[in-house]
Amino acid sequence: MAIDVDTNERTAAPAAALSFDNISMVFPDGTHALEDVSFSCVPGTFTTVVGPSGCGKSTLLKIASGLLEESAGSVQVERDRVGYVFQDATLLPWRNVLRNVELLAELNGVSKAERKEKAMTAIETVGLAGFEGHHPKRLSGGMKMRVSLARALVRDPSVFLFDEPFGALDEITRERLNDEVQQLFADKAFAGLFITHSISEAVYMSTQVLVMSARPGRIIDRFDIPFAYPRTPDLRFTPEFAKLSGDISRSLRGGHS
Amino acid sequence: MTLTESAPDDTTIVSSSTSTIVDDTSTSDTSTRKGSGVGRFVGSLGPPAITFAAIIGLWYAITYLLLEERRRFLLPPPHEVFDTGIYSFGSGEWGNNLGDSIQGTLLTGRAALVGLIIACIIGFTVAIMMSQSKYVERALYPYAVVIQVIPILALVPLIGFWWGFNFRSRVIACVLIALFPIIANTLFGLKSTEQGHHDLFTLAGASRWTRLTKLQLPAALPAIFTGLRIAAGGSVIGAIVGDFFFRRGEPGIGRLLDNYAKDLQTADLFVAVILSSILGIVFFVVIGFIANRLLRSWHESEGTAT
Numbered sequence: 325m326a327i328d329v330d331t332n333e334r335t336a337a338p339a340a341a342l343s344f345d346n347i348s349m350v351f352p353d354g355t356h357a358l359e360d361v362s363f364s365c366v367p368g369t370f371t372t373v374v375g376p377s378g379c380g381k382s383t384l385l386k387i388a389s390g391l392l393e394e395s396a397g398s399v400q401v402e403r404d405r406v407g408y409v410f411q412d413a414t415l416l417p418w419r420n421v422l423r424n425v426e427l428l429a430e431l432n433g434v435s436k437a438e439r440k441e442k443a444m445t446a447i448e449t450v451g452l453a454g455f456e457g458h459h460p461k462r463l464s465g466g467m468k469m470r471v472s473l474a475r476a477l478v479r480d481p482s483v484f485l486f487d488e489p490f491g492a493l494d495e496i497t498r499e500r501l502n503d504e505v506q507q508l509f510a511d512k513a514f515a516g517l518f519i520t521h522s523i524s525e526a527v528y529m530s531t532q533v534l535v536m537s538a539r540p541g542r543i544i545d546r547f548d549i550p551f552a553y554p555r556t557p558d559l560r561f562t563p564e565f566a567k568l569s570g571d572i573s574r575s576l577r578g579g580h581s
Numbered sequence: 582m583t584l585t586e587s588a589p590d591d592t593t594i595v596s597s598s599t600s601t602i603v604d605d606t607s608t609s610d611t612s613t614r615k616g617s618g619v620g621r622f623v624g625s626l627g628p629p630a631i632t633f634a635a636i637i638g639l640w641y642a643i644t645y646l647l648l649e650e651r652r653r654f655l656l657p658p659p660h661e662v663f664d665t666g667i668y669s670f671g672s673g674e675w676g677n678n679l680g681d682s683i684q685g686t687l688l689t690g691r692a693a694l695v696g697l698i699i700a701c702i703i704g705f706t707v708a709i710m711m712s713q714s715k716y717v718e719r720a721l722y723p724y725a726v727v728i729q730v731i732p733i734l735a736l737v738p739l740i741g742f743w744w745g746f747n748f749r750s751r752v753i754a755c756v757l758i759a760l761f762p763i764i765a766n767t768l769f770g771l772k773s774t775e776q777g778h779h780d781l782f783t784l785a786g787a788s789r790w791t792r793l794t795k796l797q798l799p800a801a802l803p804a805i806f807t808g809l810r811i812a813a814g815g816s817v818i819g820a821i822v823g824d825f826f827f828r829r830g831e832p833g834i835g836r837l838l839d840n841y842a843k844d845l846q847t848a849d850l851f852v853a854v855i856l857s858s859i860l861g862i863v864f865f866v867v868i869g870f871i872a873n874r875l876l877r878s879w880h881e882s883e884g885t886a887t
Contacts, residue, residue, distance in 0.1 A: 410777055416796070418799045418879045431791060461881070
């Protein structure tokens with residue numbers, strides 16, 4: 325299903341799956357990571373946050389998922405339907421693919437038969453059918469990331485958090501996984517929140533791109549990305565794509581804000 | 582093999598399933614090429630066999646070239662050791678003291694095994710408690726170190742006073758030697774779980790117990806086995822040392838060693854030394870085997886997955 329983002333989602337005013345209200349974060353060691361961040365993610369939107377290294381992008385996801393508690397402000401989210409894809413695949417090396425994908429359901433006490441069924445569906449969705457019995461040691465980087473995706477999918481997430489998940493992969497694998505995440509997004513219509521260093525990845529994936537300042541991180545700019553889904557790799561070479569990328573890049577460098 | 586065909590993308594499968602690897606020490610990198618049976622044998626057993634031959638050669642050289650005839654009792658040649666100590670082809674008789682030595686070795690092995698098992702039970706419990714509470718760790722760890730640094734010989738009289746000079750004290754000597762490596766390595770393993778894995782369990786709201794059993798303990802297994810290997814060697818040494826001092830009851834191999842040395846029965850002494858090394862090797866190999874069974878499918882330290 326194609327989601328037409330041109331129709332302004334705010335007119336329909338659907339409930340946000342995740343919203344940050346005036347979030348600030350100061351770590352115990354005094355590091356001021358986030359300053360007054362507010363935005364929300366509605367199901368069917370894909371938000372990407374770009375910003376310089378160390379600006380607190382990952383901190384934002386940790387707050388959203390409950391791994392960290394904000395210093396000020398509030399977060400609204402349905403915690404047990406948060407899918408979180410980390411920078412590393414973080415698979416348990418002693419578990420095979422199936423048992424890794426089952427993990428979160430297992431920890432939440434889902435019955436054996438049910439979690440196996442869910443896990444198998446998720447494994448098929450990410451294109452790893454036939455690899456259930458493999459241990460992570462035998463998988464490539466891209467495949468490990470797919471397992472990680474499948475593991476998050478088992479929770480049937482209403483919010484999907486991605487913390488620079490493909491940064492360590494080669495470009496071809498990365499683009500392919502971008503397309504697959506996009507496909508998932510189109511099918512499941514979750515609210516996506518994606519962190520990346522790559523402007524091109526940000527524009528390609530998202531319905532909106534938020535630009536963050538250096539520490540303490542603030543949202544300094546917001547770009548709506550109007551392209552309809554499904555997007556194809558050729559989109560990257562259109563003038564509109566280049567113009568948006570240029571605007572975002574300028575904003576990142578501080579020329580726009 | 583169908584794996585590579587159904588691989589969806591960048592999927593290079595790090596797998597050796599195209600070639601059967603029997604011995605992973607000699608063929609780790611060139612696993613695509615199958616060696617012939619003989620080649621593989623030479624590859625795996627050749628080097629140690631050459632070393633063995635060299636040692637025997639050196640032994641003969643020392644006996645016949647270095648020692649004068651009247652001092653040759655210090656190091657009788659290998660064939661004489663075999664003849665007197667193990668089996669004489671001339672008379673068709675087994676060595677006089679061979680039976681005693683084997684029995685002694687088995688008894689010492691039993692002390693070492695019982696000691697190791699007790700050390701495991703105490704060591705795992707203590708390490709798990711330490712991993713769950715910084716407070717417990719601070720309270721106990723210094724004393725674990727103390728057990729490690731007190732020379733076992735300094736404790737021998739005390740152990741003897743308290744528990745008698747018998748089998749039980751030999752076991753206690755083993756426990757004292759084996760305990761620290763188990764505690765230290767298990768604790769290290771339990772504490773070195775990756776932060777990302779911890780985050781994952783936090784996301785799922787896992788309890789302390791779940792985190793321990795499903796995350797920390799499996800992650801600690803490689804370190805636990807490192808500790809076990811050290812502890813097993815230590816336990817065997819503890820048992821032999823214990824034999825020397827806790828001499829009541831059936832003699833262990835350590836006490837026999839002592840006796841043979843005092844009576845200048847060099848051949849029997851050698852056999853006893855060999856038997857005690859075999860005991861150590863058996864402990865080491867058995868633990869290596871269990872480690873391989875448990876870890877090979879996922880951990881880099883244990884060869885190739887099947």
